[in-house]
Amino acid sequence: MSEVVVENVHKSFGALEVLKGVSLTVERGEVFALIGRSGSGKSTLLRCMNGLEKVNSGRIEIAGHRLEADPKALRRLRTDVGIVFQSYNLFPHLTVGENIMLAPRIVKDVTKAETQAIAREVLQLVGLSEKFDFYPDQLSGGQQQRVAIARSLAMRPKVMLFDEVTSALDPELTEEVLMVMEQLASDGMTMILVTHEMGFARRVATKTVFMHKGTIWEEGPSKGLFANPRTPELRQFVKSDVK
Known part of the structure; x- marks a missing residue:
């Protein structure tokens, strides 16, 4: 069953067309990697999927929601679609537990006891059970x-979006974050990730999309795409970016 459908999406910033008719489909439980050089449109596409950027034309359906500009529709969509960025955006004056509890209490009106239980559960999932009362710094x-x-x-999302979440981390810290993402993948979470971690994409992603100049240049099962790139652009990218 398709969890994400992107159909002929165009997005421009002024005179600059960043996405030029992008279409893709992600099935439930798939891990989809978006790779490509800076400026190829990867992060813009991800932000469009969560309504952080408004598309100029085309259609996006994600986690059972049709992407609309209506604020109420966007709030409903974001309860089912999580997004994690390069910057952590944690509130420094709140503890780890309080940071995690905030959205469920405000958006879903969950009781304090329930949100505490949820926060402890998800902290255990990411291997940080003992950090509940710590502050971000x-x-x-x-x-x-x-x-x-x-x-x-x-927030119990149906789809998770990751936008270069390891790019600000050193190799050791990168590995600990990738281990969490790999566990989510093995648990069946539908995930779309923009990444420069080619080894991770090859190993964990069900499919990989290579974006170039605002279009999907190549796509396919990850192992085959990396092993046998069809275009010179992808061959050069894999050669220069593989770690």
Whole structure:
């Protein structure tokens, strides 16, 4: 069953056309990697999927929601679609537990006792059970990113979007975040990730899409796409970016 459908999406910023008729389908439980050089449209596409950017034309359906400009419709969509960015965006004056509990209490009107239980559950999922009462500045970058993932998971999303979540981390911290994402994938979470971690995409992603100049240049099962790139653009990208 399709969890995400993107159909002929165009997006421009002024005279600059960033997405030029992008279409893709993600099935429930799939892990979809978006790769490509900076400026190819990957992050813009991801932001369009969550309504953070408004498309100029085309259709997006995600987690059973048709993307609309209506604020109420967007709020409903965002209860089912989590997004994690490169920057952690944790509230520094709140503890880890309070950061995670905030959205379920406000958006879903869940009781304090229920949100505490949810927060402890998702912290256990990301391997940070003991950090419930810590403040963000007491955590490493990798731990803060794992808290950001836990915060999204607390909303019980059907789809998770990840936008270059490891690009600000050193290799050791990157690995601990990728381990959490790999566990989510093995648990059946539908995930779309913009990443420069080619080894992770090859190993974990069901499918990989190579974006180039605002279009989907190549796509297919990850292992085959990396092993046998069909175009010179992807061959060069894999050669220069593989770690």
